[in-house]
Amino acid sequence: RKQATEYSTDTEYSSDEEFESKPSLIHKAKRALRKRRKLEKETKQLIKQEELKRLHKAQAIQRQLEELEERQRTLEIFGVELERELRGEADSGTKDENQMLHEWFELVMEKNKLMRYESELLIIAQELELEDHQSRLEQKLREKMAIDDSLKDEMDLNEEDEI
Numbered sequence: 001r002k003q004a005t006e007y008s009t010d011t012e013y014s015s016d017e018e019f020e021s022k023p024s025l026i027h028k029a030k031r032a033l034r035k036r037r038k039l040e041k042e043t044k045q046l047i048k049q050e051e052l053k054r055l056h057k058a059q060a061i062q063r064q065l066e067e068l069e070e071r072q073r074t075l076e077i078f079g080v081e082l083e084r085e086l087r088g089e090a091d092s093g094t095k096d097e098n099q100m101l102h103e104w105f106e107l108v109m110e111k112n113k114l115m116r117y118e119s120e121l122l123i124i125a126q127e128l129e130l131e132d133h134q135s136r137l138e139q140k141l142r143e144k145m146a147i148d149d150s151l152k153d154e155m156d157l158n159e160e161d162e163i
Contacts, residue, residue, distance in 0.1 A: 047135065054128050061125050068118050072111065079107050137163055 082104050084090040086097070144160045152160070 047139065050135065051132070054132055058125065058128050061121050061128070065118065065121055065125075068114055068121070072114050072118075075107060075111050075114070079104070079111070082107065 081090065082100060085095065086100050086104065141160065141163045144156065144163065147156070149157075
């Protein structure tokens with residue numbers, strides 16, 4: 001009797017453990033799914049934040065390029081007037097030739113400086129475009145890789161390889 005009671009008690013425990021382990025597995029699976037969704041959501045938020053940063057940076061670069069263009073136009077107008085004065089085509093007033101040459105060289109140096117700055121801004125803008133393109137490709141690749149390989153046809157696999 002004692003052995004039979006111990007056996008029945010042991011089998012009750014083992015069946016209880018099985019019953020408890022199934023909900024535990026379900027709970028773990030749900031928790032893992034929630035964790036995965038949370039991670040995906042955080043990743044999407046980070047991607048959006050990076051895109052917004054690039055957008056703001058691109059807008060700032062565009063504004064700087066517009067200001068730069070306006071400054072170059074102003075320098076160009078001033079340079080044309082100064083060249084006329086140097087050639088004697090316009091009334092130079094009280095300015096002597098040395099002073100006008102000095103102003104003209106400063107004007108040329110300023111124009112060169114603006115051109116270098118414009119080149120830097122254009123390079124930064126191109127870099128932003130490449131980063132944006134890379135981000136879009138990474139997102140597209142993630143979407144392609146999320147699909148089970150057995151569901152993909154040859155065209156899908158080739159496109160994934162190309163990305």
